[in-house]
Structures are given as C-alpha cells and as structure tokens.
Amino acid sequence: MHIDVIASINEARAIDLSQRTVIVIDVLRATSTIVTALAHGASGVIPVETIGQAKQCAGTHDLLGGERYCKKIPGFDLGNSPLEYTGASMKGKRIILTTTNGTRAIQKSLKAEYIFAGSLLNAKACAMTALKLRNDIALLCAGTQDNFAFEDGICAGMILHEMLHLPLPSELNLVYNDLGKMVLSAYRHHQDNMHMALMDCASGRRLMKIGYAQDIEHCAQLNAISLVPRFDRHMMIPFSLAI
Ligand SMILES: O=C(O)[C@H](CS(=O)(=O)O)OP(=O)(O)O
Numbered sequence: 001m002h003i004d005v006i007a008s009i010n011e012a013r014a015i016d017l018s019q020r021t022v023i024v025i026d027v028l029r030a031t032s033t034i035v036t037a038l039a040h041g042a043s044g045v046i047p048v049e050t051i052g053q054a055k056q057c058a059g060t061h062d063l064l065g066g067e068r069y070c071k072k073i074p075g076f077d078l079g080n081s082p083l084e085y086t087g088a089s090m091k092g093k094r095i096i097l098t099t100t101n102g103t104r105a106i107q108k109s110l111k112a113e114y115i116f117a118g119s120l121l122n123a124k125a126c127a128m129t130a131l132k133l134r135n136d137i138a139l140l141c142a143g144t145q146d147n148f149a150f151e152d153g154i155c156a157g158m159i160l161h162e163m164l165h166l167p168l169p170s171e172l173n174l175v176y177n178d179l180g181k182m183v184l185s186a187y188r189h190h191q192d193n194m195h196m197a198l199m200d201c202a203s204g205r206r207l208m209k210i211g212y213a214q215d216i217e218h219c220a221q222l223n224a225i226s227l228v229p230r231f232d233r234h235m236m237i238p239f240s241l242a243i
Pocket residue numbers: 026028029030031067068069070071080099100101102103142143144145203206
C-alpha cells in the first residue's frame with residue numbers, strides 16, 4: 001500500500017487521487033474544528049470554498065461558520081475556532097464552513113474515493129480507518145496559502161507513525177514517499193511537546209498574536225477524539241464502515 005504525503009493543495013494537482021483514500025489535514029484550524037464539531041453532536045459540516053457559496057447553502061436552521069484572515073466573517077454565527085464548536089449548542093446542528101485553506105483542500109480532493117478530515121485530535125482513528133479500506137492513501141496537508149505548513153506536516157507524520165504501530169497483516173507492506181520519511185521523524189522529535197511545537201510555528205504564532213492561544217492548546221491534543229469525519233454527499237459526517 002502506497003502512502004504519499006502531499007505538501008500543499010498546489011502539489012495535489014500533480015497526483016491522481018481517484019481510487020485513493022485522502023486524509024485532508026489542516027490542524028490550525030479547519031479539520032480540528034470539523035472533528036470537534038462532530039464530536040460534540042453536530043449533524044454535519046458542509047465545507048465550501050467561498051463566502052457566497054456558504055450563504056447560498058445555509059438553510060434557516062443551519063449555522064454559518066468560517067474565517068478570513070483568521071477572523072470570523074461578518075454576519076456569520078461562528079468563526080474557525082474549534083472551541084466555538086463545543087458544548088450542547090452543537091447538538092443536531094448542520095454547519096456550513098468556509099476557511100482559507102482547509103475547506104479548499106477538501107474541495108480539491110473530490111476525485112478521491114474516500115475523503116477524511118484528519119488532525120492531531122483524531123490521528124490514530126484516521127490511521128486505522130484508512131488502512132482498513134486498503135486503498136492507496138494520500139495525506140494532503142492543506143498548508144497556508146499554497147505553502148507547506150509545519151503543523152499539517154507534523155500531523156501527517158503522526159498519522160504515518162500510528163499506521164506503522166498498528167498490527168498489520170503480513171501481506172500489507174506500507175511504502176511511503178520521501179516527504180513521509182521527513183514528517184515521520186519530525187513528528188517523533190516533537191511528539192512529547194506538541195503544544196510547544198505548535199506555538200512556535202508560523203500559523204501558531206499568527207493565531208497567538210490575535211488571541212487564539214487556547215485554540216492551539218486544543219488542537220495540540222493527541223488522539224483525544226476517535227471519530228473520523230468523512231466527506232459524503234457534500235457534507236462531512238462521522239464515518240462508519242457499516243455505511
Ligand atoms: O483560521 C485559520 O486557522 C486559518 C486561517 S490562516 O490561514 O491562518 O489565515 O484557516 P485554515 O483554513 O483553518 O487554515
């Protein structure tokens with residue numbers, strides 16, 4: 001089984017994603033937000049690219065969420081802080097989400113057979129689920145404005161690490177690309193102090209500067225959630241192999 005780590009949305013263009021399982025990773029903050037919302041009982045998250053599409057999609061009972069320049073979009077109910085997507089108010093809510101990088105990365109993966117949202121919060125669950133499906137896998141780092149982002153690479157490394165620690169049938173040989181080797185060693189180097197590592201990368205510093213330090217603490221938790229969001233008929237919903 002081949003596992004390719006893809007550095008950014010731009011680089012995904014060169015790769016045939018059809019018949020693959022793609023795990024889209026945007027640790028700060030879109031995929032962490034999606035995982036958190038579903039874990040708190042949201043019925044689904046619809047990721048869209050533009051503010052216009054978000055407004056068009058939203059029914060009267062839906063919540064509009066997202067950011068531009070890390071800040072809540074004027075007129076929207078919620079920003080892109082995962083902490084806003086916790087608590088009883090999430091129960092049964094459908095959320096329309098638009099963010100600079102993460103929701104765009106999901107939209108760019110539409111050719112894939114399966115699309116999951118991965119984060120540090122649910123890395124092990126993503127690793128287990130993707131391996132069970134037996135497709136070749138792409139770990140798509142959303143990055144920041146088409147550039148590689150440290151936190152997404154670290155998460156790709158963690159998912160690989162978790163895959164390598166699962167009991168695998170002997171015929172299943174995991175082959176990963178050179179970027180996979182890099183991010184795996186980066187994850188192993190930082191795994192015992194992930195919070196510090198996220199505070200010290202460019203996206204983390206940007207979020208800290210504008211008052212989102214608590215988001216970083218939340219997003220740095222390793223394997224705190226066992227749910228895997230799957231993009232299914234335009235919406236991210238909890239994945240179950242029985243579907
Ligand atoms: O809100 C976020 O954390 C980012 C915005 S930015 O790229 O840091 O300006 O969006 P995301 O799509 O979650 O990367």
